[in-house]
Amino acid sequence: MSASATRAEPLLEVERVRKRFGGVVAVDDLSFAVERGAFVSIIGPNGAGKTSVFNLITGAYPLDAGDVRLAGRSLRGRGPSAISHAGIARTFQTLQVFGTMSARENVLVPLEARERGRTARARADELLALVGLDGDADRLASALSFGRQRLLELARALAAEPRLLLLDEPTSGLSRAETRAFVDVLARVRADGTTILMIEHDVRTVMAVSDRVIVMHRGSKLAEGAPAEVQRDPRVIVAYLGEPAAVPPPRGKLAPSGAPADLLVVQGLVARRGAVRALDGVDLSVREGEILAVVGPNGAGKSTLLGTLAGWFAPSAGRVVLAGRDVTGLPAERAVRAGIVLVPERRQMFDALSVARNLELGAYAHGGAAPAELERVFALFPRLRERRAQRAGTLSGGEQQMVAIARGLLARPRVLLLDEPSLGLAPQVVAEIFAALARVNADGTTVVVVEQNARAAFAVADRVALLERGRITAGGSAAALAADPAITAAYLG
Amino acid sequence: MLRTTRVLYALVVLAVIALPFTRNGYALATMVVIGQNALAALGLSLMIGTAGEVVLAQAAFFGLGAYAAAAASRHGIDPWLALVVAALVGTAVAAVVGWPTLRLRGHYLTLATLGLGVIAKVVFDEAGGLTGGPSGIGDFGALHLGAQALKGDLPAYVVAWTAVGLGALGLNALRASARGRALRAIAASETAAAAMGVRVRTRKLEAFVLSAVYAAVAGALYAYYAGYISPTSFTFEQSVFFVVMVVLGGAATTLGPVVGAALFTLVATALTALAGALFPANAQGAAAALQVVAFGAILVAVVRFMPQGIVGALLERFGARAERTLPDGEQPERAR
16 A cells, blocks of 8 residues: 555544444444544434444444444454554543542553553653643542543543544533633644544534534434534434424413412531532422422532432431421432432433333332323323333433433322433433423422523423532522523533 | 551561560461461452452462472472472463453453362362372472471461562552553453553453462462361362452452451461360361351451451551552542
């Protein structure tokens, strides 16, 4: 092969790649290429097969058919370690830092796997400085904040000296400010000549950084082109962003006549997570029949609040009263019976069980679901009726979220708590979930929802409370708070 | 190295040096056994504490080393050289068995090593020509200094604890090295380690082999000290007991397995005495039963209340709380 031919061919070629898991085709006859020095992004609705593509490129999954070539050389049949040495490094959608090791040691691992010898430590410190973690070199990786762990994964991937860097949802879970910082670092990485292929949900980031965008849908390529082109492509808009009508209409529901009773009252609630005082005196009241949204930036204590109400964590001070009954510090299994039901973050399916069994387990505390109750949740989520016999672990993220909510409803909640129901879901699915939530509420269930995606939460909530650093700092009707600069300020810092 | 760690090391080293001067024969004999157990436990801690895999075949490698040394001596090989033979046999068997087995991880790997331990016991029982079968073999000489045979407790004590010292130094050096870091990375996230270019199976195989070599040498020392070996010393229970020593003392520290071996051996001795007093008719059977029950309970209690082990807990209590990972791996951190 002549030198000029080498220069002309793309760095990465994915050719007619196919992968199936049982009956599900995750990647279906997919082809694309990434040129040297390019920044290409893959977008697409949840379950489109994006992460599977990364797992196929990096050898984590074997190919069923097709080929992946790096600089003209086939990677077929090679394992993850060999492919890493061939020049492909990656980060992970769900963080995989080496938690028991310091930040510096995390970065040393790939350097030493390449026998960098004495220069390894200096190079590790250089990379930590590049991502802005020079002050954290000796800290344990698991002790770093979520945002810093993302940066650490980036530094670690760069230490593998990649020709091609794969980033899997690198800004998911980051605040706006952290995302901006991350994008700045990416610009520096790119200036060094690294080719980047990124999966990302945050369309704003994708449009800002990419040369080219590949849109995946149901395992294959739906469209490809410059960001602006793809953005205007009507097929893409429908597949990825959903019909405009899919967004639930503003509810315009007024508070019930007369003063609504407080169903759940929280006073001065304090809870610790490890060394952190995650809840620092939370005062909150939830009215009968409303949807209350608790919003706030990452690390504000939102999940700890719900977890403490549901009995997952013990409070160290404060009081929780449900319909006049003191339920402070009840363990989880008793909190459920008292009527406080949590739909946890990341859904927590019983993956190996069918949808029907998952739902039955929701009704465990009161001896099983009555047929009428099952009918009610199937009416709310018709898709679950179709998928009754399917293993929950094989459902898409949105469907799993529906199962999680339905399972929660079958526990007969006085108040239903939802932790980040939109997490990891494409906008269309988010709209679907929130529309379902509005129907659940219309059926008479009181709902408290914690959301990072404030816009989605505001659309359905009656009232909103802003949680910052373990305290409620603002609260009021959703309409009034939507315009409150305090909300934007909380997210943008 | 942390001050707490240094103090602990100094205490152990001083105790080991001082003990012979007490002229307490019983204590000395016990310490020989502790030393031999500690060496095998040190090796095992590399798999449990560094690579994050539980191996239930350490007694098999211990026995393998014992039989290899005995057989070599009987064939006229100098006992000191026979120690090397034991190490080589341990290496060869661990490499051959480990290469296919280490495709597995977690509980599956543990179960596979359990199978290995059981098979080894069957071989020790049945390969009568080499092992003497269930009745065992003796008469294979002893370590020597010049023409002087090293018989008795004091020489065995010096040899065993010298080996423990060297083994501990080696393990510390390994943990602080690039290989050690790669192993810890594998334990933290095998997926990420492989994606970063760590050759997972090779690194694990090295750790497995080294762990087996520690056990084989310990077994050979045991053979020369006891003068007679039989399969009853290399049972599945004994493999579990090595795991108890490591977990009890602290798998991620170097001192842990040594302290664990000491505590284990002392408790086991006390239980044997207790069994003898309570059930004089069947002291041996009663002792074995008591040990299984007691160490089962201890293992559960340690895992539940002190997962970092005794030494790990001491380090955590006295000053190792800093958010740092130390070269010799005594990180106190338990996330969440």
